[in-house]
Amino acid sequence: MKAIVYKSNAGHTMQYAIFLSKKLNIPCYDIKDAIKYLSKGDEIIYLGWVCAGRICGYSKSNKMYDIKCCGAVGIYPSTTEYLTELKNGNNVNQELFYMRGGIDYSKLNWLFKRVIKLVGSAIKKENKPGSEELSQVLENGASFVSEENTKDILDYINSMK
Numbered sequence: 001m002k003a004i005v006y007k008s009n010a011g012h013t014m015q016y017a018i019f020l021s022k023k024l025n026i027p028c029y030d031i032k033d034a035i036k037y038l039s040k041g042d043e044i045i046y047l048g049w050v051c052a053g054r055i056c057g058y059s060k061s062n063k064m065y066d067i068k069c070c071g072a073v074g075i076y077p078s079t080t081e082y083l084t085e086l087k088n089g090n091n092v093n094q095e096l097f098y099m100r101g102g103i104d105y106s107k108l109n110w111l112f113k114r115v116i117k118l119v120g121s122a123i124k125k126e127n128k129p130g131s132e133e134l135s136q137v138l139e140n141g142a143s144f145v146s147e148e149n150t151k152d153i154l155d156y157i158n159s160m161k
């Protein structure tokens with residue numbers, strides 16, 4: 001495995017990439033810089049943030065590199081249903097792991113701030129059971145980045161060695 005390649009908008013995916021990089025002792029590169037350090041077909045681990053159901057940068061990286069496994073970082077709670085939805089919706093043909101990221105309003109542009117606020121109010125209005133936490137998170141921001149969330153992807157990578 002040569003490196004971890006990631007695409008992050010507000011920094012949570014980057015935090016996971018840096019953490020995995022330290023744990024695995026391989027470099028991590030932003031998708032924009034990766035081209036300078038890697039060659040086509042190099043073996044990588046790919047991490048991308050989720051925007052409107054899309055794992056950003058995945059399909060581009062999948063054409064360029066040999067992705068050994070993939071991580072998606074989003075704000076929805078981690079469930080097997082959501083993982084399956086992301087895997088099918090993004091045509092991920094490697095093992096996919098989900099790690100919960102966060103919302104940091106100080107790092108979002110005005111459009112993304114507005115989208116998140118609108119989604120938060122819509123969820124609040126719907127008032128479905130169990131949706132209180134998510135609507136709070138979307139309203140006020142939060143970070144769920146933790147070492148614990150990398151356990152499954154790390155176990156998988158270590159089992160491939």
Ligand SMILES: Cc1cc2nc3c(=O)[nH]c(=O)nc-3n(C[C@H](O)[C@H](O)[C@H](O)COP(=O)(O)O)c2cc1C
Pocket residue numbers: 007008009010011012013014049050051052053054073074075076100101102103104108112113115116
């Ligand atoms: C415009 C926008 C759309 C988003 N869409 C989703 C989504 O469909 N599913 C999800 O789980 N999270 C979604 N999120 C939340 C981000 O995936 C989450 O904040 C993630 O931690 C961002 O990673 P980053 O900090 O590396 O950019 C969205 C965030 C923004 C700003």
